[in-house]
Amino acid sequence: MELIIKDLVKQFGNKKIFDAASFTFEKGRIYGLLGRNGSGKTTLFNCIAKDLAYESGSIMLQDNAAPRDYQDTEVGLVHASPRIPDFMTGYEFIKFFIDMNRDQMNNVRTPDAYLAKVGIAKEDRHRLLRDYSHGMQNKVQMIATMMIQPPVLLLDEPLTSFDVVAAHEMKELILSMKSDSIVIFSTHILQLAQDLCDEIVLLHDKQLTSIPSEKIKEPGFEEAIVAALSDKKGGDPQ
Numbered sequence: 001m002e003l004i005i006k007d008l009v010k011q012f013g014n015k016k017i018f019d020a021a022s023f024t025f026e027k028g029r030i031y032g033l034l035g036r037n038g039s040g041k042t043t044l045f046n047c048i049a050k051d052l053a054y055e056s057g058s059i060m061l062q063d064n065a066a067p068r069d070y071q072d073t074e075v076g077l078v079h080a081s082p083r084i085p086d087f088m089t090g091y092e093f094i095k096f097f098i099d100m101n102r103d104q105m106n107n108v109r110t111p112d113a114y115l116a117k118v119g120i121a122k123e124d125r126h127r128l129l130r131d132y133s134h135g136m137q138n139k140v141q142m143i144a145t146m147m148i149q150p151p152v153l154l155l156d157e158p159l160t161s162f163d164v165v166a167a168h169e170m171k172e173l174i175l176s177m178k179s180d181s182i183v184i185f186s187t188h189i190l191q192l193a194q195d196l197c198d199e200i201v202l203l204h205d206k207q208l209t210s211i212p213s214e215k216i217k218e219p220g221f222e223e224a225i226v227a228a229l230s231d232k233k234g235g236d237p238q
């Protein structure tokens, strides 16, 4: 399966965010999306997730070169700031999510099993989400999105609010998604990109470009990324 972005143009008013940007993402690989503040990473995710219209170009999915119904395909987007119904308890929310999505889930487990998987302790599962810490809310949002195993999984700055143990567990969870999904995450943490990614995608100057995977572990990688994202070509940091 491939996610194909072709000649994407997106602007807010007069401000162009993408100018005929193109990129093809493949299943079985984890992509790290790097770009400066305001370069358009969240905007790209919202376009891919069908939450935001764009001016022109196309975003489509292909299975073995045959187009797949994109509108009908589930795209999982984990937002940088949790978006969860804070009037529910963690347990109620996960149970509700299972009930809503049972048809498309394989090996449905209990709400307790899912909450345990992301380290939400028993005594916290029946507390209101509004009383969870930011990191705990993020964990709940992440597991709710991941448990339906969407073919396209987008993670906007994941792990930043997690403690070291949780971050380690979440990395394992993200890695476990890669065989069945196209996984793209945005981050400003180079170490995380180096640890998790098969390929780095740079969003710079309104375009998407790839850094060859063999460069990721090489010395001088950080300098190469900084140079590539610096404004020598006249791109404004916005």
Ligand SMILES: Nc1ncnc2c1ncn2[C@@H]1O[C@H](COP(=O)(O)OP(=O)(O)OP(=O)(O)O)[C@@H](O)[C@H]1O
Pocket: 012, 017, 035, 036, 037, 038, 039, 040, 041, 042, 043, 044, 238
């Ligand atoms: N709804 C909107 N209306 C107008 N401008 C917007 C809107 N959403 C985003 N923008 C602008 O589009 C640009 C890209 O924003 P976006 O949030 O996608 O960047 P980002 O790469 O995710 O940034 P960061 O790394 O700081 O989180 C910014 O200049 C932002 O101000």
